[in-house]
Amino acid sequence: MQGSLSWLLRFVEGQQLSSLPRQSHRITMLAGLSVLNLFPLAALEVGQQWYWEIGNLKLHGQTFATSWFVILLLVIASLAATRNVQRVPSGIQNLMEYVLEFLRDLARNQLGEKEYRPWLPFIGTLFLFIFVSNWSGALLPWKLIHIPDGAELAAPTNDINTTVALALLTSLAYFYAGLRKKGLGYFANYVQPIPVLLPIKILEDFTKPLSLSFRLFGNILADELVVAVLVLLVPLLVPLPLMALGLFTSAIQALVFATLAGAYIHEAIESEGEEH
Numbered sequence: 001m002q003g004s005l006s007w008l009l010r011f012v013e014g015q016q017l018s019s020l021p022r023q024s025h026r027i028t029m030l031a032g033l034s035v036l037n038l039f040p041l042a043a044l045e046v047g048q049q050w051y052w053e054i055g056n057l058k059l060h061g062q063t064f065a066t067s068w069f070v071i072l073l074l075v076i077a078s079l080a081a082t083r084n085v086q087r088v089p090s091g092i093q094n095l096m097e098y099v100l101e102f103l104r105d106l107a108r109n110q111l112g113e114k115e116y117r118p119w120l121p122f123i124g125t126l127f128l129f130i131f132v133s134n135w136s137g138a139l140l141p142w143k144l145i146h147i148p149d150g151a152e153l154a155a156p157t158n159d160i161n162t163t164v165a166l167a168l169l170t171s172l173a174y175f176y177a178g179l180r181k182k183g184l185g186y187f188a189n190y191v192q193p194i195p196v197l198l199p200i201k202i203l204e205d206f207t208k209p210l211s212l213s214f215r216l217f218g219n220i221l222a223d224e225l226v227v228a229v230l231v232l233l234v235p236l237l238v239p240l241p242l243m244a245l246g247l248f249t250s251a252i253q254a255l256v257f258a259t260l261a262g263a264y265i266h267e268a269i270e271s272e273g274e275e276h
Helices: 002-038 061-082 091-111 116-139 160-191 195-233 239-269
Strands: 051-054 057-060
Touching (some): 057 061, 116 239, 195 239
Antiparallel strands (some): 051 057
């Protein structure tokens, strides 16, 4: 019995020692992830949140779940439209070709005939993700799905972290576009037409992502709160017109975000005296 116990202790000790490198590697990875949490860009919570914790990094579980659902929906629609392409389109292929033509016109109007093609995927992805996210919050019965911590599923754009991330991506895009075309000469725009405008031009770079993110977040959150209150007070036919108006305004918000993204990119790459 004593021999068996000694063998068991040596076995457990050996397992613990053999797992030390893997645990050390895991701890190093979690420590690396926690570095991302040292510089929070936004801190605002409305209602209960369902967190996924990876080390010291907290992720909004309901926002990730609904975002992945929206992305999966767009991927399935794209695959269904391109699986069996016909010369005379019909069904989902016809719908997706109409959407593509709409996005092409949107990008062309903002960036011009010469510059719009490289930026069509970026502007189109922004519009489709925001549009489907906004409509998912109005049309899908997210509240019927129960998740931990009393949190509720909602449109991804109902979370300010999503809208701030989209706005920061837009800021990176127009900085990249300007530097790619003009090099360091891009920063000469900050002192044109007169150097005294330098502080205003720098301040403008901060206000652009703020206005983009807060406009989208505020409109979507306000629309869902108003509909929720009306459904609570008068639960039958009265909220329906307001829900229809919410679908229209949420589509407009997606269009405004994509249009402003295209306008900012064009502003970064345009040269003096250049025409579309």
